[in-house]
Amino acid sequence: MGNKMRILYAEDYELEAELTKIILEENEFIVDIAVTGEEAWNAYNRQKPDILLLDLNMPLKDGIEVTRLIRKKDPLTRIIIYTSHGEPEKEIAALDAGADEFIPKNRTPDVLIAHLKALRQKMITCLNVPHVYELSPITTFNAVARTVTIQGEATLLSSSEARLLQLLCVKSNQIANMDYLVKGIWKDATIGKRKRIKEYVCRIRQPLKKDPSIKIEYIGNDYEEGYMLITAPSPS
Known part of the structure; x- marks a missing residue:
């Protein structure tokens, strides 16, 4: 692979x-384009990419179905949902299908490029493990094992706390609104759950105090309410 990462970008x-594609190739990525979900699935089977960058709304097969099909045969390839259609139900469905994270299209291309460059560096150093999130140079979160590890010291979270932290991780440095968080943990059982979210955030903050570079901030205004996981950038 060298330093060049192959990306399969599915966008109708x-x-x-x-x-x-032009922007990414200017930054030393190799990019193949698929304009339908069916084409993305076929392209994946012809030549496995290093990363899948998937839109959610596509003809023939949407991003959720493509994610589900790939995860049945491939637990390791990184899958990023790159879309402007960020309805909580679709994001949760993509996460449950096996997506690793979300990057919204309303952010500048520089955000996508920086994210992919950091991911390329992880792949080169063999740190690219799906569902293991590097929150800072000293802190990781393993969503499967439900453990936050800071300088080698691990803290086990409850299943609900781990699910909440995973939801925050896939939207790292973005606002994860309450609707998204509640549905991501309890699906349709939403009554009285906002208070529980607050309680879980308080518990998760306790082990994170050992790493002051990481914060979970409450965001509340007239337009949106939720939490943002603020993580420290990896060293270049």
């Missing part, structure tokens, strides 16, 4: 796909 808006 061809102009947007081509513009993104």
